Amino acid sequence: MEEIAMLNIKDAITEHYHLNLDSIGKVDNPRIAGLRKEAFETFRLLGFPDTKVEKWRNSDLSRVLDRSYTFRVEPEPQNTNARDLFRCEVPGFDTTSVTVLNGWYLNGGKLLTTYDNGLVIGSLRAAFTAFPDLVEKHYGRYADFKSNGLAALNTALAMDGVFIYVPDNVVVEKPVQMVSLINMKEDSMIQLRNLVILGKNSKLTLVQCDDSIDDHRSFINTVSEFYIGENSHLDHYKLQNKNDHSTLINGSWFMIERNANLSSNGISLNGGFIRNESYARLNGSGSHADLLGLYLMDRNQHIDNQVFVDHAVPDCTSNESFKGILDDHASGVFNGHILVRKDAQRTNAYQNNKNILISDKAVIDTKPFLEIYADDVKCSHGATVGQLDAEAMFYLRSRGISFENSRMLLMYAFAADIVNKISIDELRNRIDDLVKKRLRGELSICDQCVLHCNAQEQRVAFNIDMSRI
Amino acid sequence: MDQEPKNIIDEVTQSEYKYGFFTDIEMDTAPKGLNEDIIRLISTKKNEPDWLLQYRLDAYSKWTRMTEPTWAHLHHPPIDYQDIIYYAAPKPKKELSSLDEVDPELLSTFNKLGISLEEQKRLSGVAVDAVIDSVSVKTTFSATLEKKGILFCSFSEAVQKYPDLVKQYLGSVVPSDDNYFAALNSAVFTDGSFCYIPKGVRCPVELSTYFRINAANTGQFERTLIIGDEGSYVSYMEGCTAPMRDENQLHAAIVEIIALKDAEVKYSTVQNWYPGNKQGEGGIYNFVTKRGICKGNNSKISWTQVETGSAITWKYPSVILMGDNSIGEFYSVAVTNNYQQADTGSKMIHLGKNTRSTIISKGISAGHSNNSYRGLVKMTKRAENGRNFSQCDSLLLGDKCGAHTWPYIKTENKSSIVEHEATTSKISDDQLYYCNQRGISTESAIGLIVNGYAREVLKQLPMEFAVEAQKLLSVSLEGSVG
Numbered sequence: 001m002e003e004i005a006m007l008n009i010k011d012a013i014t015e016h017y018h019l020n021l022d023s024i025g026k027v028d029n030p031r032i033a034g035l036r037k038e039a040f041e042t043f044r045l046l047g048f049p050d051t052k053v054e055k056w057r058n059s060d061l062s063r064v065l066d067r068s069y070t071f072r073v074e075p076e077p078q079n080t081n082a083r084d085l086f087r088c089e090v091p092g093f094d095t096t097s098v099t100v101l102n103g104w105y106l107n108g109g110k111l112l113t114t115y116d117n118g119l120v121i122g123s124l125r126a127a128f129t130a131f132p133d134l135v136e137k138h139y140g141r142y143a144d145f146k147s148n149g150l151a152a153l154n155t156a157l158a159m160d161g162v163f164i165y166v167p168d169n170v171v172v173e174k175p176v177q178m179v180s181l182i183n184m185k186e187d188s189m190i191q192l193r194n195l196v197i198l199g200k201n202s203k204l205t206l207v208q209c210d211d212s213i214d215d216h217r218s219f220i221n222t223v224s225e226f227y228i229g230e231n232s233h234l235d236h237y238k239l240q241n242k243n244d245h246s247t248l249i250n251g252s253w254f255m256i257e258r259n260a261n262l263s264s265n266g267i268s269l270n271g272g273f274i275r276n277e278s279y280a281r282l283n284g285s286g287s288h289a290d291l292l293g294l295y296l297m298d299r300n301q302h303i304d305n306q307v308f309v310d311h312a313v314p315d316c317t318s319n320e321s322f323k324g325i326l327d328d329h330a331s332g333v334f335n336g337h338i339l340v341r342k343d344a345q346r347t348n349a350y351q352n353n354k355n356i357l358i359s360d361k362a363v364i365d366t367k368p369f370l371e372i373y374a375d376d377v378k379c380s381h382g383a384t385v386g387q388l389d390a391e392a393m394f395y396l397r398s399r400g401i402s403f404e405n406s407r408m409l410l411m412y413a414f415a416a417d418i419v420n421k422i423s424i425d426e427l428r429n430r431i432d433d434l435v436k437k438r439l440r441g442e443l444s445i446c447d448q449c450v451l452h453c454n455a456q457e458q459r460v461a462f463n464i465d466m467s468r469i
Numbered sequence: 470m471d472q473e474p475k476n477i478i479d480e481v482t483q484s485e486y487k488y489g490f491f492t493d494i495e496m497d498t499a500p501k502g503l504n505e506d507i508i509r510l511i512s513t514k515k516n517e518p519d520w521l522l523q524y525r526l527d528a529y530s531k532w533t534r535m536t537e538p539t540w541a542h543l544h545h546p547p548i549d550y551q552d553i554i555y556y557a558a559p560k561p562k563k564e565l566s567s568l569d570e571v572d573p574e575l576l577s578t579f580n581k582l583g584i585s586l587e588e589q590k591r592l593s594g595v596a597v598d599a600v601i602d603s604v605s606v607k608t609t610f611s612a613t614l615e616k617k618g619i620l621f622c623s624f625s626e627a628v629q630k631y632p633d634l635v636k637q638y639l640g641s642v643v644p645s646d647d648n649y650f651a652a653l654n655s656a657v658f659t660d661g662s663f664c665y666i667p668k669g670v671r672c673p674v675e676l677s678t679y680f681r682i683n684a685a686n687t688g689q690f691e692r693t694l695i696i697g698d699e700g701s702y703v704s705y706m707e708g709c710t711a712p713m714r715d716e717n718q719l720h721a722a723i724v725e726i727i728a729l730k731d732a733e734v735k736y737s738t739v740q741n742w743y744p745g746n747k748q749g750e751g752g753i754y755n756f757v758t759k760r761g762i763c764k765g766n767n768s769k770i771s772w773t774q775v776e777t778g779s780a781i782t783w784k785y786p787s788v789i790l791m792g793d794n795s796i797g798e799f800y801s802v803a804v805t806n807n808y809q810q811a812d813t814g815s816k817m818i819h820l821g822k823n824t825r826s827t828i829i830s831k832g833i834s835a836g837h838s839n840n841s842y843r844g845l846v847k848m849t850k851r852a853e854n855g856r857n858f859s860q861c862d863s864l865l866l867g868d869k870c871g872a873h874t875w876p877y878i879k880t881e882n883k884s885s886i887v888e889h890e891a892t893t894s895k896i897s898d899d900q901l902y903y904c905n906q907r908g909i910s911t912e913s914a915i916g917l918i919v920n921g922y923a924r925e926v927l928k929q930l931p932m933e934f935a936v937e938a939q940k941l942l943s944v945s946l947e948g949s950v951g
Contacts, residue, residue, distance in 0.1 A: 054540070058879075139696035342870065358882040360850060370874040372893050380892040384846075385880040 009065050010047055013189075016071045017156060023073050024159055027128040035140045039155035046149035058333045058365040059304040065248040066272050069219055070188035073159065076104040093426035095177040095207065096121065102182055103190040104160050116168040120178060124195055127163035134165060138197055142225045142253040142281070150249050154223040158193035161224075164206070168199035168229070175205035175235075175424065180220070182246070187217040194224040198232040198260075204426065205235040210271075212243040212248070219247040226252065228260040230284065235423065238266040239431070240274055244299060247273040258284025265422060267431055268295040268303050269438050275304040282309070282316035293322040294418040296438050297330035304333040304346070309351075311344040314374075320351040323418050325411055325439075326362035334366040336381065342373045351381035356388060356414060388414075408439050415439075499556035505529065508656055511556045515625050516660075518632055521639075528645035528655030535649045541812040542841045542873055543710070543781055545754060548719055555657045555690075619672055619703075620665040624692050627663035634665055638696055642725040642789070650721040650756040650783075654690050658723070661692035666701035666732070675931045677706040687708035691722040696753045697732035699765065704735040704931055720779075722757045730765025730792065735773070737930050739938055741945075749808025749837070752780025759786040763795030763821075771798040772815065773929045775938045777945040780809055785843065787816035790824035797826040800926040802938075804945045805838030805870070814844035814861075814875070819852035819885070828859035831923050834870035835946055841873040848885040855885035863893040864922055866915070866946065916943035 017024070017040055022271055025033050038377055049056040096123055098104045105123035107113070112122030112130055120131070145152035162178050180192060198204055212218065228234050233256075242248055248271055254262050268274050273300035280289040281317040309318045318338065326332050336354040355364045368381040388410045396406035415435050499510050508529055512522040537548070594716050614621055620631060627635050645655035666672055687912055707724075720742075736759075745752025755778075761770035772786040788797030799815035817826035826846065834840040842861040863872035873893045896918050904914030920927070920939050927938055 135853070189671045346870065355880070357880060360882045360884075362883065363881045367876060368874075368891075369876070370863075370891065370893055371871070372863070372865070372873060373871040375870070375895045377865070378892075378894055380890070381874070382888075382890040383876065383878055384886070384888045385878060386886040386888075387883055404796045417895070 009068065012068060012418045013071070013153070013157070014044070019416060020071075020073045026155060027125060029128070029132060029136065031136065032128070032139065034058065036156050037435070039152040040157075042145055042152035043149055043156055045239045046147070046152060048153075049149050055306060058331075059273075059275060059302065061247075061273075064217075064219060066142065067187060067217065069217075070184070070186050071157075071189055072102060072184075075160070076101050076106055093175075093424070093430065097173045097177045098162060098405075100160075100162060100178065100180040100192060102184055102188065102440075103180075103192045105162060106362060112163075117170050117172070119170060119172055120163070120165040122163050123160055124163040124193055125160040127165075127195070128130075131163075131165065134197060135195070138225065138227050139195055140225075141221045142227065142255045142279075143251065144253075144279075148251075150221050151223055151251055154191045154193060154221050154251070158191040158223065161193040161195070161222075162192070164196045164204070164250045166198045166202040166204050166232075169201045170199070171203040172205070175207055177207040177209065178207045179211065180222075181211055181213055182216070182218045182220065183213050184216060184218070187219075189219040190221070192220055192222040194222070196224065196226045198226075198228045198234055200229045201231045202229065203233045203235075203236075207239065207427065208238045209239045209241075210248055211241050212246050213245055215245065217245040217247075219249075221249045222251060224250075224252045226254045226262075228256045228262055229252065229405070230258045230275075232257070233261045234263070236262065236264040237427065238264070238276070240266070240268040240271050240276075241434075242271040242274070244270070244301065246271055249275050249277075251277040252279070254278070254280040254289070255287060256280060256282050256284070256287045259286040260284065261288050263290040263423075264292065265418070266293040266305070267292075267418070267434075268293070268297070269434060270297075271301060271303070273302045275306070277306040277308075279308045280310065280318070282311050282318065283313065285313045285315040287316050289318045290421075291318070291320045292402050292418050292421055293324075294415055294435075295322075295324040295326075296415065296435065297324070297332060298327035299329065301330045302332075303330070304335070306333075306335045306337075307351075308337045309339070309349065311338070311340040311347045311349060311374075313341075314343065314345045314347070316344070317348040320349075321418065323355070323415060324353075324364070325358060325414065326354045326364060328356040329359075330363045331363040334364075334368070334383070336368040338370050338372075338379060338381070340370075340372040340374050340377050340379065345376040347374060347377040347379065349377070351379075353383045354414075355383075355385045356411065357385060358387075364421045375445060408436075411439050412436060480506070492541070492926045496700055499554060501554050502551040503529075503553070503555055503657065507555050511657060511659065514556060515628070517628055520627060521741075522637060524640065524645065525656050528652050529657075531646040532652035532656055534647065535646070535652055537649050541783055541843070542839060542875075543783060543810045543812050544592045545781055546811075548754065550653070554691075556659060589804075617670050617672070618667040619670060620663065620880055621676055622663055624658075624661040624663050624694065626820045627694070630655045631663070631665070634696065635663070635694065638694055638725065638727055640725075643723050643726060643758050648758060651723055651758040654692065654721045654723045654758070658690040661722070663693075664695045664703065664705065666697050666703045668698045669700040670698075671701065672703040675704045675706055683951060687924035689720045689722075691720075693722070693724040695724070695734055695736070697726070697728045697734045697768070699729045700731040701729075702733045704737070704897045706931060706934060707736070707738045718751075718754055720753055720755045720757070722755075722759075724757070724759040724786075726761030726770055728761065728763050728765065728770050728795075731767045732765065733769040733771075734761065735771045735931075736761070736768040736935055737773040739775045739934055739941070740778050740782075741844060744778050744807065744809050745778075745780040747807050749780070752809070753778065754781045755779040755784065756781075757784040759784065760789065760816075761787070761797075762789040763792050763797065763824075765795075766792040766821070767794045768792050769796040769798075769928070771796075771800075773798075773800040773926065774802070774813075774928070775926070775934070775941065776801065776803040776811060777941055778814060779811075782809075782811040782813050784813045785816055787818070788826065789818045790855075792824075792825065793821040794823045795821055795825070798929075799826075799828045799830070800929045801830045802833070802923040802926045802942070803830070803840055804942060805835070805840045806945060807836040809836075809838040812838070812841040813864065814842045816845040817847070818845075818850045819830060819855040819857070819859060822851070822853045825856045826858075828857070829925055830859075830861040830862040831926055832861070832872055833866065833919060833942075833946070834863065834872050834925070835866040837869045839871040839873070841875065842891070843875040843877075845877040845879070846887055846889070847878075848880040848882055848887060850881045851882045853882060855882070855887075857885075857887045857889075859887075859889040859891075861889075861891040862922070863891070864919070865893065869925070906909060913943075915946060918944060919943070 111126035366383045741751040832840040848855045
């Protein structure tokens with residue numbers, strides 16, 4: 001059955017591609033048109049990854065490919081007001097917010113906005129024509145689809161997404177928040193493509209939120225390319241809170257130049273099938289990458305974090321830390337890969353993955369992998385799978401704290417390692433609240449999604465008398 | 470360190486095969502290639518019962534449908550399986566009358582390793598006088614074993630003498646279709662060792678292939694089967710630290726260990742086969758499947774290995790922890806130099822409750838070599854309160870080599886604890902400087918530091934091996950530091 005369904009979906013994609021290629025690639029320059037063609041051929045050969053592929057052996061996509069999805073080539077009407085659909089307000093957190101609805105950039109008809117300091121935010125499709133040089137220089141240069149069927153699929157079919165350009169010597173004070181929403185009346189497959197370029201000596205904080213606002217099935221395949229120029233700093237946050245029927249493939253490719261700094265923090269709170277793939281290439285000496293992640297999954301959810309850090313040149317440092325709590329039937333995968341290339345001497349790389357399993361039905365697969373071809377390096381990794389510390393639990397219980405509360409407190413403390421790394425206070429508080437709510441089981445997505453709309457002024461607190469501890 | 474011994478080592482490891490064994494083509498040799506007839510021939514030559522022939526044929530038919538695995542981090546030219554002679558009766562060694570006839574270079578290596586005179590004679594094929602030690606040792610040794618009821622003989626002998634035991638346990642841990650090389654071995658294995666420790670018996674000596682003189686040339690498809698019956702204990706040693714000059718390029722062995730209730734089996738290996746020359750030409754391809762099963766409750770299997778030889782090592786000694794409270798251990802030191810490649814590690818499959826496992830792996834790479842650790846720790850749903858600790862460290866000597874770590878961890882229950890940690894680093898200049906300053910040459914200092922690094926594993930080795938293994942580490946790394 002599944003086989004047939006998977007064949008069907010590939011056929012449907014092929015048909016969609018041939019039928020709509022003209023409108024899909026309407027604004028392509030010759031290189032991008034060529035890229036599309038090549039990517040489609042690659043996808044045709046590779047297809048959707050199955051569990052026979054090493055990197056997918058623990059994430060079975062067939063469970064979400066056994067149904068049909070619709071594809072969309074028509075842009076969203078620009079008169080849709082995203083605010084009517086969804087609000088994601090963090091108290092006291094002032095952001096420049098942009099919305100992507102069903103894969104299309106939405107901003108009341110204004111497709112590209114240039115701010116006073118030269119910052120450009122807008123639709124990638126519009127940027128194809130408005131900033132041909134930047135697009136030519138960066139688009140499709142980092143996301144390698146040669147052995148990645150989903151990245152190939154995205155490259156072949158993607159039509160729009162967010163384009164951000166920070167010119168040289170510009171520090172963007174206000175964080176940019178990018179909200180990707182799905183609101184389709186049917187099960188849909190969406191290819192979203194983002195391009196973020198940071199010039200030299202610049203700084204940007206980007207918050208990338210993926211949310212659902214209805215209960216339909218969706219399959220979003222995102223490819224984001226980030227170019228971080230010399231001495232620049234990108235603070236990148238990913239917040240994932242989707243319904244249980246959604247599939248989210250989130251591929252991020254980071255090109256990090258000399259003395260540049262990447263700090264990426266992914267928080268996955270809910271979602272049917274989430275796969276985050278991060279590829280960070282430390283391309284100039286003195287660069288640094290921090291890749292952090294937290295996942296809290298329950299029910300039948302599946303989370304997969306693939307992190308690849310490529311130490312291509314000497315004197316770079318990287319730090320990876322992923323933590324997760326899995327309950328019910330949830331399954332988690334962590335696959336970290338640090339590659340230290342020949343001559344990338346004086347590399348310092350760290351990788352760690354810690355997991356807590358709350359239920360006997362939950363499964364975790366972790367594989368922290370080091371591949372090292374240089375000798376003057378300090379690389380280490382660690383992985384643990386365990387439970388809440390029985391002694392700590394006893395300590396709390398002996399002080400009259402209920403089992404549920406003690407458990408929650410310990411889980412919260414476990415997650416706090418990652419949450420505390422968020423450098424923006426307002427955002428950290430907000431995520432902290434979300435994590436608490438999530439741990440209390442209050443965070444579930446309903447049809448109307450009331451979660452974000454009633455943004456509280458009050459911080460969420462555990463109902464625990466701390467004076468006893 | 471002076472130049473001379475260095476040269477000797479280089480020459481010993483690189484020189485053409487020129488002494489010791491001689492090849493007599495007129496011997497009992499099957500034609501090249503592999504097909505059902507060859508398998509029938511092997512089986513007939515060895516006078517095997519029909520069920521074993523069927524087992525071989527079955528394995529062969531599975532093998533023909535399998536493809537060679539490519540997932541390991543190894544590169545080698547394709548192996549032509551039809552270009553191999555699958556059966557040759559043990560070749561008689563040319564006996565030398567005294568050690569004076571032995572290549573002095575080889576003797577120098579032996580001395581360096583601290584191998585006793587008697588053993589040197591045995592290793593280099595000198596006829597050993599029937600009165601002197603080793604044989605009398607062998608005789609008393611056999612008598613002791615017999616008295617205890619321990620069965621220890623070559624695999625072929627076991628097939629004739631204890632067919633029921635062989636039939637019951639052969640392939641029960643490593644099924645004939647387990648993997649490509651296991652299938653090949655199951656089809657064509659020629660000989661190996663068989664060991665059975667009866668109920669409640671504690672084997673008083675370290676069992677070693679050393680004492681089983683007729684098995685010295687077991688060939689390239691070795692098959693070992695060790696059965697520890699309820700409440701028994703045995704420590705088994707395989708291999709030796711002396712350089713083994715073997716003509717067969719491809720080795721595909723299988724070792725199966727069965728530990729029943731309360732039994733403990735300790736298996737130690739030192740492997741020092743020909744690693745190829747400095748340019749990476751030649752050398753042994755070693756594709757081994759080693760697996761033990763803790764079948765009964767409270768049983769224990771422990772693997773200790775020191776891997777310094779072979780051009781290619783593909784080897785994952787594993788333990789299936791089936792019985793409740795059973796214990797699995799894996800201690801490994803793998804050294805690669807020049808163009809050697811090692812992809813080795815362990816698998817711990819926890820099935821029973823309260824099972825525990827430990828993995829300590831120390832990789833040392835030098836020259837242009839690649840050294841990988843690949844391991845799997847799996848806690849199944851039933852394995853409540855399972856516990857694993859893994860530590861995989863890599864030491865890099867030189868900037869042309871590689872060290873890789875692939876730990877797979879899969880946990881399916883909430884009460885197990887799995888920990889994995891690994892580090893990769895080089896010998897720090899500070900340490901070397903400290904030693905140099907105190908008059909210790911760089912080479913000796915490296916030997917010292919490496920031994921300290923590998924100590925955790927070396928101390929697991931039986932006394933017989935431990936001292937030699939330490940020296941072996943230093944010898945293997947000689948010339949690796951510029």
